[in-house]
Amino acid sequence: MFKKTYLMFATMIATFISTVAAFGQANEYPVHPASDGIHSAAPGQLGFMEAASPIMVETVAFHDMLMWIITIITIFVTAIMIYIFIKFNAKANPVPSKTTHNTMLEIVWTTVPVLILVVIAIPSFRLLYNQDVIPEADVTIKAIGNQWYWSYEYPDHEEIMFDAVMLNEGDEGYEDHPKLLGADEVVVVPVNKVVRVQVTANDVIHAWTIPAFGSKIDAVPGKLNETWFTATKEGTYYGQCSELCGIRHGFMPIIVKVVSQSEYEAWIEEAKVKYASNDAPLLQQFASSQIVSE
Numbered sequence: 001m002f003k004k005t006y007l008m009f010a011t012m013i014a015t016f017i018s019t020v021a022a023f024g025q026a027n028e029y030p031v032h033p034a035s036d037g038i039h040s041a042a043p044g045q046l047g048f049m050e051a052a053s054p055i056m057v058e059t060v061a062f063h064d065m066l067m068w069i070i071t072i073i074t075i076f077v078t079a080i081m082i083y084i085f086i087k088f089n090a091k092a093n094p095v096p097s098k099t100t101h102n103t104m105l106e107i108v109w110t111t112v113p114v115l116i117l118v119v120i121a122i123p124s125f126r127l128l129y130n131q132d133v134i135p136e137a138d139v140t141i142k143a144i145g146n147q148w149y150w151s152y153e154y155p156d157h158e159e160i161m162f163d164a165v166m167l168n169e170g171d172e173g174y175e176d177h178p179k180l181l182g183a184d185e186v187v188v189v190p191v192n193k194v195v196r197v198q199v200t201a202n203d204v205i206h207a208w209t210i211p212a213f214g215s216k217i218d219a220v221p222g223k224l225n226e227t228w229f230t231a232t233k234e235g236t237y238y239g240q241c242s243e244l245c246g247i248r249h250g251f252m253p254i255i256v257k258v259v260s261q262s263e264y265e266a267w268i269e270e271a272k273v274k275y276a277s278n279d280a281p282l283l284q285q286f287a288s289s290q291i292v293s294e
């Protein structure tokens with residue numbers, strides 16, 4: 001039995017090491033400048049992307065606080081267990097004590113975890129509240145998930161509606177974005193303004209997210225979900241559909257370009273002309289032809 005377990009662990013460790021090695025090799029293609037851990041994830045990145053919105057700053061702070069609590073608890077419990085294994089094993093302690101209750105100890109091990117949970121609950125509920133309650137919005141965008149691309153509307157400007165479809169190798173502009181994250185259209189929003197995002201879907205459940213903004217919300221057919229963000233730094237931020245939505249789930253990137261207020265206003269005027277002739281159903285045809293070709 002012992003040998004079997006040992007073998008299993010050895011296999012697991014070997015698999016882990018070879019996976020990590022393979023990962024290192026897989027990353028030999030040139031890294032796009034936007035894969036910097038700020039705009040999109042850097043190769044091999046394990047932690048969060050750098051926060052680009054107040055909600056994400058709060059999320060990161062909450063995560064870091066939890067990390068300390070978890071680490072201290074884990075070290076404390078491990079230390080106690082090691083102490084017990086050494087001090088109270090059958091050899092070191094042949095005649096065990098028959099003590100069964102200790103009121104003081106029981107009060108402590110009940111109240112201390114409760115206090116820890118209260119300490120966690122306060123920032124946790126504050127964060128949930130801040131994510132959920134949308135301040136008065138300066139800009140509203142509507143994102144609609146489709147298999148497998150995103151459609152966008154600017155409800156304040158009826159003419160502006162477009163589809164954002166992933167760029168493939170060879171497409172115009174492909175080189176401008178990190179691998180699998182480029183799309184033919186981007187969402188443009190002003191910096192330091194409250195952006196309300198209304199999210200829904202046409203077919204199955206998708207999820208709209210920009211990790212650097214701490215925004216992630218399900219796109220559910222027949223339901224209008226809402227989230228918000230305030231981008232504090234200009235730049236182009238990337239996200240991906242975050243709900244398993246079908247075969248091309250990994251190929252529906254989300255791009256938000258954060259620009260100054262004046263650039264945003266200029267873009268709106270341009271977009272009104274550019275997208276005026278857009279018919280939403282056009283790309284539905286594109287999507288269904290894509291399914292057929294697969």
Ligand SMILES: [Cu+2]
Nearest residue numbers: 206241245249
């Ligand atoms: Cu999706």
